[in-house]
Amino acid sequence: MAEKWNTVARLVSPRRLVLRCDEVSEELPPDFVRIRIEFCGVCGTDRSFYLGHRDEGYPVSLGHEHCGSVIAIGEQITSYRVGDFVAIDPNYRCGSCYYCRIGASHLCENSAVNCYSNRGFATFTDINAAYLVNMPRYRANQLAALVEPLSVAINATSISQCKPASEAALVIGVGGIGTLLAFNLLESLDGEIWIYDKAPHKMAALKDLYPDRIRILERADNRVFDVIFEASGSSDGFLDACARLAKLGRLIVVSRYHSDEPLVPDRLPWKQPTLYFVHLNGHRRTFIKAANLIKDRWSIEHDSLVSIHHIKEIEYVFADYERISSNKKIISTTDNY
Incomplete structure (x- = not known):
């Protein structure tokens, strides 16, 4: 495996985010895809974890508004190829339960299966392919972090x-x-x-x-x-x-x-x-609609609403969240932005 180490931001206690280096596994489950994460938006839910308003045990990885490039695929994967640029829809959708059949797949009866894996404040993630959505070609890759x-x-x-x-x-x-x-x-x-x-x-x-x-x-x-x-x-x-x-x-x-x-x-x-x-995004087609709306209507002028911060600054972003003037914060794991 070409990539050996994964930098991951973990919340180890309220108001304490640290960067850890994990070894990248040489094994990839057959229905999983490995992604080099480029950008991940900061959500209010992430912020609530950081402040200690939610405690599901520590350490915990955060971030679910992420996007990046596919760098490896499991042997069962046919819908994605190495090099695809994707975003993650964090809702599991079985496709066959009552809610999936009526167009409310975000409320899937089988969502507790939770194939959703490593979170988005990291340089790599291995994730079940069911959560991926191919993105259009954007003028700047960070725009895909706005889709979810x-x-x-x-x-x-x-x-x-x-x-x-x-x-x-x-x-x-x-x-x-x-x-x-x-x-x-x-x-x-x-x-x-x-x-x-x-x-x-x-x-x-x-x-x-x-x-x-x-x-x-x-x-x-x-x-x-x-x-x-x-x-x-x-x-x-x-x-x-x-x-x-x-x-x-x-x-x-x-x-x-x-x-x-x-x-x-x-x-x-x-x-x-x-x-x-309304906390979730409805049917999967809503995700596709969002991806296209960003491509067609988010202008360079809209970029003024967003600030991008390197993952090395993540503790500062969370600690000084309200003092950062931008309306939306995005964490980057790449220097190319």
Whole structure:
């Protein structure tokens, strides 16, 4: 095997990420593919692990928004070749259970089989081929690290049945997933949207790209909205969304409240709202749609929303996450970006 050592970022305790070198196995299971990882986005779930809000035992490897090139294939693999550029869809889909048959394969009854292996903050990963998706040819490979979170945003938008041209829509929280929600709403639908985030520079970055289609909500503004996407990751964001939701409104919760789960306000049921909790990306075709939307609509100007950091800086990225001005952070294991 040409590659002998794998640099892997592991969380060994809350707020302590370390880089370890693992020996690369000479064996590759017959239904697995070996990938040289190039980029992996930082998700709010990764951040919650880092802060100790979730404890599934230590050490733990993080990262699931990764992409890279195939460098070896198992003997049973026919759908991929060495040199293919792929991204990882972290949802197992058996293809035959009830949920897979009705187009909700992200809820697969057999997802607990968990063939999902080494995570994305590493230089290599061996992964079951069922999780791979071939990517289009991008102008820059780091764009493929946006595909998985964008697929979640597309699924949330689809479930919401939002029509910004005829109803008031608000995105609360424009970090990574909120920014991609705004991107999908503006690039796929007509009309304008409102955004709110406690960090003014994140709102300004989006407003600069869409000056005529984004309106920034002031904290003191008490207007209500027909559709609200809650992507702040905090219970305060959820409570704010409940307060701003119109009667018969639709609240789409993309946040995951790992450490501070909010209670539903007493008065919310009187609005007769519809609540959706959307954390996953739906059918596999949503992933394909996200890959193509990034290729067709993510411009060089959109790159200003993203910052890229070498894996050697990963501890800094997680520790100073809120002080890094970009809306979305991506970790790179290559120097060629």
